[in-house]
Amino acid sequence: MMKTHAPTGPVQPSPSPSASVEGVLALAQGLRQEVGSNFHDQIAEAMYHDAARIADRAVTRAGETPQATLDRTIDRLVTSRVWGFPLMILLFTLVFWLTIAGANVPSGLLAGLLIDTVYPALHAGASAVGLPWWLSGFLLDGVYLATAWVVSVMLPPMAIFFPLFTLLEDFGYLPRVAFNLDHLFKKAGAHGKQSLSMMMGFGCNAAGIIATRVIDSPRERLIAIITNNFALCNGRWPTQILIATLFIGALVPAHLAGVISALAVVGVAALGVLLTFVVSWALSRTILKGEASAFSLELPPYRPPRILQTIYTSIIDRTVFVLWRAVLFAIPAGAVIWLSANIHVGGASVAEHLVNLLHPFGLLVGLNGVILLAYIVAIPANELVIPTILMLIVLVTGASSVGEGAGVMFELDSGTGTMALFHANGWTLLTAINLMLFSLVHNPCSTTIYTTYKETGSLKWTAITALLPVVLGFGLTFAVATVWRLVAGG
Amino acid sequence: MHTEASAVHPSAHPSAHPSGAACGSCPIYHAANLKKLGINVDHWDYVVALAGNPNTGKSTVFNRLTGLRQHTGNWPGKTVSRAEGGFEYGGKSYKLVDLPGTYSLLSTSLDEEVARDFLLFGQPDVVVVVVDATRVERNLNLALQVLEITDRVVVCLNLIDEARRHGLQVDERQFSRDLGVPAVPTAARSGTGLPDLLQAISDVASGKLVTKPHRLQNEPPALKQALTRLTQAVEAALPGLPNARWVAMRLLEGDEHIAEALRNGELGDLRRGAHPEQSNLVLQLKSA
Numbered sequence: 124m125m126k127t128h129a130p131t132g133p134v135q136p137s138p139s140p141s142a143s144v145e146g147v148l149a150l151a152q153g154l155r156q157e158v159g160s161n162f163h164d165q166i167a168e169a170m171y172h173d174a175a176r177i178a179d180r181a182v183t184r185a186g187e188t189p190q191a192t193l194d195r196t197i198d199r200l201v202t203s204r205v206w207g208f209p210l211m212i213l214l215f216t217l218v219f220w221l222t223i224a225g226a227n228v229p230s231g232l233l234a235g236l237l238i239d240t241v242y243p244a245l246h247a248g249a250s251a252v253g254l255p256w257w258l259s260g261f262l263l264d265g266v267y268l269a270t271a272w273v274v275s276v277m278l279p280p281m282a283i284f285f286p287l288f289t290l291l292e293d294f295g296y297l298p299r300v301a302f303n304l305d306h307l308f309k310k311a312g313a314h315g316k317q318s319l320s321m322m323m324g325f326g327c328n329a330a331g332i333i334a335t336r337v338i339d340s341p342r343e344r345l346i347a348i349i350t351n352n353f354a355l356c357n358g359r360w361p362t363q364i365l366i367a368t369l370f371i372g373a374l375v376p377a378h379l380a381g382v383i384s385a386l387a388v389v390g391v392a393a394l395g396v397l398l399t400f401v402v403s404w405a406l407s408r409t410i411l412k413g414e415a416s417a418f419s420l421e422l423p424p425y426r427p428p429r430i431l432q433t434i435y436t437s438i439i440d441r442t443v444f445v446l447w448r449a450v451l452f453a454i455p456a457g458a459v460i461w462l463s464a465n466i467h468v469g470g471a472s473v474a475e476h477l478v479n480l481l482h483p484f485g486l487l488v489g490l491n492g493v494i495l496l497a498y499i500v501a502i503p504a505n506e507l508v509i510p511t512i513l514m515l516i517v518l519v520t521g522a523s524s525v526g527e528g529a530g531v532m533f534e535l536d537s538g539t540g541t542m543a544l545f546h547a548n549g550w551t552l553l554t555a556i557n558l559m560l561f562s563l564v565h566n567p568c569s570t571t572i573y574t575t576y577k578e579t580g581s582l583k584w585t586a587i588t589a590l591l592p593v594v595l596g597f598g599l600t601f602a603v604a605t606v607w608r609l610v611a612g613g
Numbered sequence: 614m615h616t617e618a619s620a621v622h623p624s625a626h627p628s629a630h631p632s633g634a635a636c637g638s639c640p641i642y643h644a645a646n647l648k649k650l651g652i653n654v655d656h657w658d659y660v661v662a663l664a665g666n667p668n669t670g671k672s673t674v675f676n677r678l679t680g681l682r683q684h685t686g687n688w689p690g691k692t693v694s695r696a697e698g699g700f701e702y703g704g705k706s707y708k709l710v711d712l713p714g715t716y717s718l719l720s721t722s723l724d725e726e727v728a729r730d731f732l733l734f735g736q737p738d739v740v741v742v743v744v745d746a747t748r749v750e751r752n753l754n755l756a757l758q759v760l761e762i763t764d765r766v767v768v769c770l771n772l773i774d775e776a777r778r779h780g781l782q783v784d785e786r787q788f789s790r791d792l793g794v795p796a797v798p799t800a801a802r803s804g805t806g807l808p809d810l811l812q813a814i815s816d817v818a819s820g821k822l823v824t825k826p827h828r829l830q831n832e833p834p835a836l837k838q839a840l841t842r843l844t845q846a847v848e849a850a851l852p853g854l855p856n857a858r859w860v861a862m863r864l865l866e867g868d869e870h871i872a873e874a875l876r877n878g879e880l881g882d883l884r885r886g887a888h889p890e891q892s893n894l895v896l897q898l899k900s901a
Binding site: 124143147148150154155157158162163165167170171172173174175177178180181182184185215263339423424429477530 | 749829841862
């Protein structure tokens with residue numbers, strides 16, 4: 124197997140090891156018949172007996188303490204049949220609202236610095252040292268701007284969201300969420316621990332898929348892996364937040380816009396949870412048939428979170444880690460986008476050809492060619508969807524007065540500027556809603572696909588994990604578009 | 614090496630060693646003795662494994678000792694693979710391995726297998742079982758299983774501050790006597806008790822403190838008899854195997870994994886005197 128069997132050192136020579144090993148195994152076989160099939164239970168019982176005796180001798184309990192009573196009161200509330208779900212929704216809406224409302228200003232500042240100040244300076248420097256246009260275009264307009272956009276649009280929301288989420292985690296709230304969702308998973312024929320891997324998936328699907336290792340039944344683990352993609356991962360919030368703010372928030376008076384946008388994002392996340400149940404249910408009744416197995420979930424005591432330490436570690440461990448990954452993927456993607464926009468074949472750029480090719484199908488499902496191409500370009504990282512869309516619109520509509528030139532990614536100063544661009548590309552409320560839906564239900568990013576392959580070791584299950592959501596996504600957007608058109612009479 | 618000796622060392626209680634609680638609360642003392650090595654452990658004198666139920670603060674203990682900042686969270690099932698780090702204490706260097714949190718070592722889920730294989734094939738010099746002091750009885754189930762596999766155990770009664778807040782008094786001397794291994798109360802979040810824990814780890818690792826681990830006593834007589842017979846057979850086939858009784862137990866249960874390890878000689882290599890590097894090699898290959 125892994126090494127040769129050659130004992131060294133002062134080991135007593137044993138007579139022909141393999142023969143005596145077989146003897147031991149035969150004896151074990153015989154004794155097993157004698158002992159009976161309830162060996163496991165007998166041992167477990169003996170262990171519980173000893174544990175109870177030892178604990179009883181060492182631990183003395185004073186009367187009920189205020190802390191224990193408080194814990195139980197909170198638990199009664201957050202896991203109650205009536206209040207559990209509303210409280211959960213309220214809490215997550217609050218977290219998203221704080222993220223949306225709080226991220227605007229620092230995002231603007233970062234964009235101002237990286238794009239309005241550093242970017243022209245870099246260009247000036249490039250022409251001063253006489254870089255050829257294609258090299259400075261490739262490096263600055265492609266690679267640098269893609270990276271700068273990702274940093275300025277992602278860093279602030281992540282720096283707010285991750286610490287808030289970690290505080291909830293530290294406090295002990297997440298196992299209660301798992302508790303609330305457990306019986307739903309069971310009804311869906313899945314393992315209750317899937318609620319834990321799903322919670323991880325809200326941070327990152329690749330991490331969520333690794334977290335399914337806590338599930339011991341292979342059938343239920345596969346269900347958890349396949350459906351993890353329906354947990355809205357952090358790379359998709361920028362899309363959700365931007366589109367919800369621009370299109371959904373605009374439907375209501377200004378003072379309600381923030382709350383309504385946050386609710387729209389929560390609604391999409393909740394739809395993801397619903398899809399998790401529905402798809403788990405369908406899988407457990409078709410290709411992954413079987414009974415749900417039981418498990419015990421420990422509700423840990425509430426612990427006062429250590430706020431400063433949590434903020435520090437969640438920024439270092441999560442925010443910077445995720446951002447670094449996004450930047451790593453943004454660099455080559457920025458380069459590819461710039462190249463495809465600047466290589467011309469038969470009078471139009473490669474990007475324009477592709478957009479035109481995808482456009483009819485895009486319209487059919489209530490999206491458009493630009494969005495579909497953006498999703499193909501952004502397979503390495505969902506974070507790239509919005510910058511790619513903006514850049515492609517400038518190319519296709521020729522709205523060059525807004526952008527910096529062909530193939531240049533840019534950040535617009537205000538929402539209204541972005542909105543004008545979307546309108547120029549023929550976007551409607553339907554496009555926005557379907558983009559939010561498709562952002563939730565489409566193929567996982569390449570990191571997640573690779574992780575799935577590593578965890579399952581099977582091409583078949585990896586392919587199912589990757590393709591099932593795309594098919595569902597097109598079905599969903601097509602249905603919404605069809606109903607929309609019927610109702611609107613278009 | 615250590616299995617033959619029997620008497621529980623009097624210093625099973627931490628305050629018996631020269632650096633008592635008063636010194637332990639002093640940061641200078643702490644800093645002078647503990648050197649956090651992070652992940653920079655190329656060579657080590659001892660390997661220490663951290664085992665325990667989910668959500669007992671294992672990762673917090675791990676971070677405290679190594680200076681690493683592995684993410685900790687107040688929920689079970691957070692660590693699903695092993696994390697490694699190192700520290701230096703009293704002139705010796707230690708490699709610390711944080712195992713996934715599990716309730717038992719008897720099932721077949723990946724996290725339990727990772728933990729069990731490390732305890733068995735990794736042959737750590739010390740296993741620190743982190744026990745949630747607020748839930749001693751439930752946590753003992755795992756501790757007793759670990760004690761069946763190895764006798765080089767230190768019990769870390771973590772979250773002792775929380776237990777006190779809940780009105781629980783844990784008598785660590787009684788606990789230590791019953792389990793036959795040192796038991797150290799700690800509150801890893803604030804660092805309380807860690808100097809004592811380090812001293813206990815060092816005492817067990819160096820062999821200065823000899824343990825007399827608790828073994829199951831309340832099996833039904835028929836079972837006990839079968840177990841004794843099979844244990845003797847295992848010992849005869851593989852003299853010097855440190856966990857013959859546990860192997861016998863697994864065989865009686867029909868554990869194919871262990872039967873296979875017995876057949877292909879992996880278990881045979883664990884006999885006392887086999888070169889320690891070999892088992893590390895096995896471990897690395899297994900985890901790859």
